[in-house]
Amino acid sequence: MSREATKSKTRLPDSWQGRQPGVTPPKESRAGQGLTHILHTGAQPANPPLFDFGHRAWLIANAQKTPCDGQGRLLKGWNGAGALRTYQQAKQQLGGPVQFIGLRMDAVPELAALDLDDVLNAAGGHVDPVAASIWAYWPSYTEITPSGRGLRIWWRVHPPAEPVTVQTRHEMTMNVYDYAAGCLKPATFHFGRELYYRAMRFLIVTEKPYRWYQGAPAELATITPADLMHIATLVRERRVHEEDLIEPDELEHVPAQAAPEPPSPPPAREHKQRAIGGVLRWIATQREGNRNNATYWAAHRLREAGVAHEHAQALLVPIATGLGLPEREAARTIASAYGGGR
Numbered sequence: 001m002s003r004e005a006t007k008s009k010t011r012l013p014d015s016w017q018g019r020q021p022g023v024t025p026p027k028e029s030r031a032g033q034g035l036t037h038i039l040h041t042g043a044q045p046a047n048p049p050l051f052d053f054g055h056r057a058w059l060i061a062n063a064q065k066t067p068c069d070g071q072g073r074l075l076k077g078w079n080g081a082g083a084l085r086t087y088q089q090a091k092q093q094l095g096g097p098v099q100f101i102g103l104r105m106d107a108v109p110e111l112a113a114l115d116l117d118d119v120l121n122a123a124g125g126h127v128d129p130v131a132a133s134i135w136a137y138w139p140s141y142t143e144i145t146p147s148g149r150g151l152r153i154w155w156r157v158h159p160p161a162e163p164v165t166v167q168t169r170h171e172m173t174m175n176v177y178d179y180a181a182g183c184l185k186p187a188t189f190h191f192g193r194e195l196y197y198r199a200m201r202f203l204i205v206t207e208k209p210y211r212w213y214q215g216a217p218a219e220l221a222t223i224t225p226a227d228l229m230h231i232a233t234l235v236r237e238r239r240v241h242e243e244d245l246i247e248p249d250e251l252e253h254v255p256a257q258a259a260p261e262p263p264s265p266p267p268a269r270e271h272k273q274r275a276i277g278g279v280l281r282w283i284a285t286q287r288e289g290n291r292n293n294a295t296y297w298a299a300h301r302l303r304e305a306g307v308a309h310e311h312a313q314a315l316l317v318p319i320a321t322g323l324g325l326p327e328r329e330a331a332r333t334i335a336s337a338y339g340g341g342r
Contacts, residue, residue, distance in 0.1 A: 051207075052088070056084035056086055058090035058101055060101055061098070065099075104202055106163075115196070116151045138231060141220050141221075143207065157222070163198035166193075166194065172188070195235050276307060292329070297337075
């Protein structure tokens with residue numbers, strides 16, 4: 001799917017109209033915004049309720065996050081039509097043994113949800129790169145899951161599509177900056193990604209919005225069946241959007257630096273050039289607190305794209321130092337991503 005096709009098919013929420021100057025929507029800022037501008041605004045529910053559709057699609061749940069009755073006991077037959085409540089009925093049951101409310105996805109054919117497990121670290125500063133790419137192309141209301149470490153992206157789907165269930169687990173090992181030790185250390189992340197549309201699946205709705213950049217959508221965006229299938233492919237194949245990598249000459253936010261011109265990249269296929277541009281654009285959006293992790297991640301991505309160590313140093317060091325990272329530390333971090341300095 002081309003970038004133009006994506007733009008034409010995804011209807012952005014009304015809350016995006018009249019954005020404040022300087023607020024960049026994720027379509028323009030790409031996955032870097034999803035990875036860096038992480039501003040948790042607290043547990044304020046959306047107002048008016050986004051999910052009050054007026055029909056029966058809701059269940060209540062106990063502390064174990066399983067469908068229950070009003071006394072918190074396991075609800076038998078929760079997959080039957082008689083177990084469903086309206087939004088208002090479910091809200092009135094909250095309290096005591098009833099800890100959560102949620103949707104049975106087969107009863108809301110207008111909604112799709114991407115469930116993301118363990119995508120945040122304790123500071124809320126680490127986001128799954130596949131999820132960040134999806135956010136950048138199909139921005140919509142996103143909320144924090146009950147664990148506090150997961151997220152859930154919600155979309156409206158129109159016109160109706162075929163049911164979708166995709167469940168994947170993705171283990172990634174990479175060096176991240178340990179602030180206590182003052183150095184890079186390897187860490188393994190276990191990302192869980194589950195996409196549901198018209199599925200017999202119970203998903204809790206917390207109404208605790210998560211905003212990873214200023215001006216994040218507070219409403220449900222509408223996507224098409226083609227968009228839904230595209231998202232399903234990215235989740236299934238554990239990869240970012242193929243249009244998420246941009247050309248180097250499209251960079252707009254790289255800090256001005258009196259640095260030598262980087263060497264020209266060796267001849268390569270077009271996707272390698274796009275990979276370089278996307279990585280540079282992403283690292284240029286980083287802020288204090290994520291600079292070491294960002295530099296390592298960017299170097300790792302360039303290494304995967306076949307960029308030589310020396311060329312990666314020439315590309316990344318000027319940007320990293322422009323962000324405030326000492327030159328020697330930036331060079332050492334890049335070397336670590338290329339297998340040295342460990």
